[in-house]
Amino acid sequence: MWQTPESTTKVLPDVRGKDVVELGCGTAYVGAWLKRAGARRVVGIDITPAQLATAQRLNRKTGLGLELVEANAEVVPLRDESFDVAISEYGASIWCDPYKWIPEAGRLLRSGGELVFLRNSTLSMLCMPDTGRVQESLQRAQRDMNRLEWTDDDPGVEFHPSAGDLIRLLRANGFEIIDLVELFAPEGATDHVEYSYVTAAWARRWPSEEIWRARKRD
Ligand SMILES: C[S@@+](CC[C@H](N)C(=O)[O-])C[C@H]1O[C@@H](n2cnc3c(N)ncnc32)[C@H](O)[C@@H]1O
Known part of the structure; x- marks a missing residue:
């Protein structure tokens, strides 16, 4: 959200010559970026045909040669141990059941392969009311966050397991963390036009997003 460059976060593995799967790829702009960064093969998985149609249109336009597969990232129709990197940017990382998609990422990765995913920070979710912007006080119980059901005018189910739950889950599926x-807004950042649920002022003081990086043990 805050235009933080990879040169600052240094969270991505070297993808040159690697096989990458993007889980919940949407437009697959992350996959496209990794292909440009030298990935050998990039496969985008998404459950929504309209999103994949956009991804396919952009793929044709850029000529990057991404492979796009319509599937649920909780049950991916691809071979075991066929990727070096699994990545999710607000895809499976918040829209899929972590007790399904993380084991699936572990299955798809080769030994030594890396899983990288971006999601809202736990603190921002705790301070997010059912409607309106993220506050400076707790708005919901952490116990309810693993599976969050939004019932407002944009209904849906999201998954925001706590750091403790994620650490245990990643380790149980063969990952080392x-x-x-934790991503903050830099000084001088202004509110995001589209994602206005958290202000730059809030995110200058507390991290609004977080990136996890884990490696599949040998
Ligand atoms: C907010 S978008 C983010 C994706 C991408 N980073 C982007 O900006 O386009 C979330 C994507 O997750 C996909 N998604 C949701 N549930 C999914 C599931 N169970 N399996 C695969 N994809 C899923 C949606 O279709 C959507 O394209």
Whole structure:
């Protein structure tokens, strides 16, 4: 949200010559970025045909040669141990059941492969009311966050397991945790036009997003 460059976060593995799967790829702009960064093969998985149609249109336009597969990232129709990197940017990382998609990412990765995913920070979710912007006080119980059901005018189900739950889940699925990068808004940042649920003023003081990086053990 805050235009933080990878040169600052340094959270991505070197993808040159690697096989990458993007889980919940949407427009697959992340996959496209990794292909440009030298990935050998990039496969985008998404459950929504309209999103994949956009991804396919952009793929044709850019000529990057991404492979796009319509599937649920909780049950991916691809071979075991066929990727070096699994990535999700607000895809499976919040829209899929972590007890399904993380084991699936573990299955798809080769030994030594890396899983990188971006999601809202736990603190921002705790301070997010059912409607309106993220506050400076707790708005919901952490116990309810693993599966959050929004019932407002944009209904849906999201998954925001706590750091403790995620650490246990990643380790139980053969991952070692390499990093948890908390993203703040930089000085001078202005509110995001589209994602106005958290202000730049809030995110200058507390991390509004976080990136997890884990490696599949040998
Ligand atoms: C907010 S978008 C983010 C994706 C991408 N980073 C982008 O900006 O386009 C979330 C995507 O997750 C996909 N998604 C939701 N549930 C999914 C599931 N169970 N399996 C695969 N994709 C899913 C949606 O279709 C959507 O394209």
